[in-house]
Amino acid sequence: MSSSSRSNQPLASVGWEPRCYRSAAHDTWSFGNHPGARALADDYGWQAERTLLQMTRRAGQPGLTQPTLEPGVVIRTYQEGDEAAFLQVNAAAFAQHxxxxxxxxxxxxxRLSSPGLGPEGFFVAEIDGSLAGFHWTKLHPDGRGEVYVIGVTPAAQGRGLGNTLMARGLEHLAQSTRGADVLLYVEADNEPAVALYSKLGFEITQRDVQYTRR
Structure with missing residues (x-):
């Protein structure tokens, strides 16, 4: 997600991975937030800035019911020519990210040329011919699936597009992975999203914490 650079801090020994360098600040991730990492953070004056949750929907759970589409709503796969519209929708949906x-x-x-991220698992929602949301799924080499990114424009929220896109993506992943686990990542402070994913059968399986020293 962000460019990597190594730091001279002795943090990798307990599972830390430096992700980026900013002027006047160092950021580093503790994957799984091991107790030893938290102790070192205190020792070296690092502060927790961001927590990312890994949530997993275990294999064997029933599929989601496909919601009835409103008139004018179409769910299809990404295709050539969608680039500009998708980038606009993505920027609007993730204006705070x-x-x-x-x-x-x-x-x-x-990303489209990366393994597991082909257009066959990239679904977009149109309302009256205009893109309004998307769900991009990913297939991992170990057989698991991932809700890679899902977003709906603010103007189209509240119409059930998110649930519809989620159901379509999970259906695709169930077929492509033969029912393996599906994971996703979400900011811990995004409480509405965490609650929604929990209702859809996802459970928290890991906490990754970004620490900052200023």
Whole structure:
């Protein structure tokens, strides 16, 4: 998600992974937030800035009921020519998310060519012919699926598009992974999303914490 650079801090020994360097600040991730990492954070004056939850929907759970589409709503796979409209929808849906919201055309093409992120698992929602939301899924080499990113424009929220896109993506992943686990990542402070994913059968399986030293 963010560019990597190594730090001279002795934090990798307990599962830390430096992610980026900013002027006047260092950021580093503790994957799983091991107790030893938290202790070192205190020792070196690092402060928890962000918590990312990994949530998993275990294999064997029943599929989601496909909601009835409103008139004018179409769910289809991403296709050539969707680039500009998708980038606009993505920027609007993730205006408060500096990494995903800043996705560029080059970044989109790079992701589309990455293993497990092909257009066959990339679903978009149209309302009267205009893109309004999307659900991009990912297939992992170990057989698991991932809700890679899902978003709906603010103007289209409240119409059930998120649930519809989620159901369609999970259906695709169930078929593509032969029913393996499906995971997703969500900000811990996004309480409405965490509650929604919990209702859909996802459970918290890991907490990754970003620490900052200023």
């Amino acid at each position: 500096p990494e995903q919201g800043a996705l560029t055309a080059d970044g989109l093409h790079e």
